[in-house]
Amino acid sequence: MRTTAAPPWLRHILRPTPVPVDRALVLRGAVGIALPLAAGQLAGEPALGAAAALGAYGAAVDDSSAPWRLRALTLALPQLAGATGLALGHATSGHPWAQVLLLAVTALLSALLSSTGRVGNTSTLVLLLATAMGIGLPSGGPWWHTPALFLLGGLPLALWSVATALRHAARDERAATATAFRATAALLRPAPTAPPDGPGRRHGLTLAMDAAHDTLLGRRLTRPRPGTRTAYLATALDALIPVIAALPAARHATAPVAEAYAAHLDDIADGLERDARPVPGAHPLPPAPAAPALDPLYEAVVRAGTVADDPRTPRDPRHRLPLWTPPARRLARTLRTRLSDPATWSFALRLTLCVTVAQAVASFSALPRSGWIVLTVALLVRPGLGTVPARLVTRVLGTFAGVLAGLALISALAPGWPRITAVVALTALLQAFARYTYALQTLLLTPVMMLLADPLGLAGASVPEARLLDTLVGSALALTAGYLLWPENNRADLARRLARAHERTADYLDARTPYGPHGTDRHELHALRRAAHHELARLHAELDRLRTDPRHHRDLVPWRQYLYDLENALDDAPASRRARPHPAPPPEE
Known part of the structure; x- marks a missing residue:
């Protein structure tokens, strides 16, 4: 019997990435989410414990083994962004057009600022997702209630993580x-x-x-x-x-x-x-x-x-430290570069359109107004998270499997300590294996969100059904508005990225002189080499992202060869000054 192999782009999507399990991350995630859930259960307020557990869950997802400064920023800024988004979403409760406008502005800012680095990308993504969640939350209670619980829930895990990093300084x-x-x-x-x-x-x-x-x-x-x-x-x-x-x-x-x-x-x-x-x-x-x-x-x-x-x-004064740039100047330079890039505005407008349409559907239809539709669209279309087909396939598969797992847990476990134990176990598994594939991350995320959304067990099977329906609607919107009706000109974008990488490499080679106390200023050489490495790394990441796009994955071999030629040109610099590199021209448009 003849079998048909899956296309290369699909195999690349589903191929797991072996990542070693960080036991410290697993332990912090499990204990961090257990604390607010247990406190709410013991106090007789499981709903408040579930709200605080959202903050702990967000901190667990943002936790890492990075150095303490980066770890503190990666934990603090997304938590503040999440609390801000929840407050903004709650403030527009009962005003559908205000909700649509709020999410449109948030999506635009989120996309434009996502290119400022890892911390900025994470913080703006959390801001967008939390705003969508805040719109879907019940309107009762003061506006600051849920944001305050969100911050308090993530605080123990954040402090524990930063203290661990300080105790093991310089390890990373x-x-x-x-x-x-x-x-x-x-x-x-x-x-x-x-x-x-x-x-x-x-x-x-x-x-x-x-x-x-x-x-x-x-x-x-x-x-x-x-x-x-x-x-x-x-x-x-x-x-x-x-x-x-x-x-x-x-x-x-x-x-x-x-x-x-x-x-x-x-x-x-x-x-x-x-x-x-x-x-x-x-x-x-x-x-x-x-x-x-x-x-x-x-x-x-x-x-x-x-x-x-x-x-x-x-x-030794002869061995000066490499060039260091103040954070404000780095941020201003990055914003100036990214905001002048047409690809940045194209991505931002595409995300804004898709999120606006998704919120309009959620606000003016009979679908459950849970924010899950907007969340799905944002995660599928947002720049930097992979191509739309890749995220769509893995998210639908992961959500479907997660809904089945959530239904099984809701049917088998009574509200209270049994479900708290399940949430803690799933969070530990997420911290251990979520980086293998996005499908596995979604599979583990879905039942946790279902259990936290119904801490009293009153909704029954309606929550899983609503999550699955919202995911299918959001996936259809993302595929239509964010992919089929808005074709990406990736070849032109690659040409611009290649040109920038070529210029940075050429700048370094033009200034290349022998290292030593009498050579060209090492601060300048270090900065130029750093800029070249950074642009080449960004180009490599973009080529790897496009491997998951069925429209472009076959055309990447010449571009990868050109990247390899640029990297060789960066290395193949003699001690004397050298002319700007001239590797093979980029592939034809």
């Missing part, structure tokens, strides 16, 4: 820096000891360097002080840049020599990950090369090990 910075060293070592290794995937490994280095820069310097509110762990790690990461610039020389190395250099970088990475404080002499020097062509690579690798061994390096 060490891991990010070590990952960049290991990604560089992977490119040095010949094919027999590493997967023969040159483009994949080079893309991995781009992403690792971008993530390390963001972790060490991108989210800081102040400049790192000389002598601190962060200053040392930033200097060690800065010393890795000459190694990357000298990577083309590795083609002249024999397999044993290349393996020795790679092992030296791996040894440095192991030391960085164990402790950010260096131990002088901990990294023995690799063998000196016999071929003169390998001298730049050898000197760069030795220097990277010397920096990692010398605890005085951060205090």
Whole structure:
């Protein structure tokens, strides 16, 4: 019997991403949501406990293993945005046109500000979703009641998470820096000891360097002080840049020599990950090369090990810290760049149209006014969350399976402690496995929302039926208004992204001079290299996103090759000044 394989874009959507389980996240999520539910049950007010549990659930979703500064921002700002959205939604209760206008403005601002970074993207998404939820909540009670419970519910988990990060200071910075060293070592290794995937490994280095820069310097509110762990790690990461610039020389190395250099970088990475404080002499020097062509690579690798061994390096005035930009200036520069991009406005207008239509349907039809329709549309259409077909398939599958699971739990468990236990268990599973696929995340999310929406068990099967109906209506609206009637000009957008990445790479190569005390200002070189890595990482993320679009996934091979050529041009820079790179032209429009 002949079988037909699923199309590549669908296989890519449903393919799980293996992610290690973070037990600390699981524990904090389970305990964090158990506290408000248990407090409400013990006080005889399960409805209040469920409202506070929404805040705890939001904090659990936003929780991460990031450094404490980024973790605090990622937890605090979305919680404030969620409380603001609930208050705004409650304020328009009973005024359908005001609700439509409110969500239209919120969707526009949310889309425009989503490109300001991870914290801005998360906060504006929570603002939009919370506004939709606030509109669907019952209108009784003072306006501040639910927002205050939302903030109080997430507070214990947020404080616990930040305190844990402070207790393990610099662990994530060490891991990010070590990952960049290991990604560089992977490119040095010949094919027999590493997967023969040159483009994949080079893309991995781009992403690792971008993530390390963001972790060490991108989210800081102040400049790192000389002598601190962060200053040392930033200097060690800065010393890795000459190694990357000298990577083309590795083609002249024999397999044993290349393996020795790679092992030296791996040894440095192991030391960085164990402790950010260096131990002088901990990294023995690799063998000196016999071929003169390998001298730049050898000197760069030795220097990277010397920096990692010398605890005085951060205090040495000859080794200044990489460039750090104040947060206000970073935000202003990002907003100026993103708001001048036509693709940003196209995404924003598309999301605004879809959310406005969804709220109009919810407000002026006989469908349950729960906010779930708008929530579905926002999650499917919002920029940065993947293509519409990918999110639609996974959300419908996950919601259908989640509704079945929710119906089973509602039928089998009585209100009170049995359902609280189920919510805690589902939250723990969400923290452990939600990053595998979006379908699994939706499957675990749906029954939790169903149980929290009916803490007294009075609605019966009406809640699951309403959630499934709202999801189907929202998916149909997102597919029609956000995809079929609004075709994305992804090829033009890719061309613009490629042009920006090309310009940033060319700017770095134009300024490229030898590193050292008499070379070009290292602040400028670091900033230019950082900008190039950032644009290449954004281009890689966009190409990966378009792999899930049935209209474009077949046309991405030339674009990926061009990205690989740009990354090679970034590395293939000799010590002297070089003209701007001219890799193969982009694919035809």
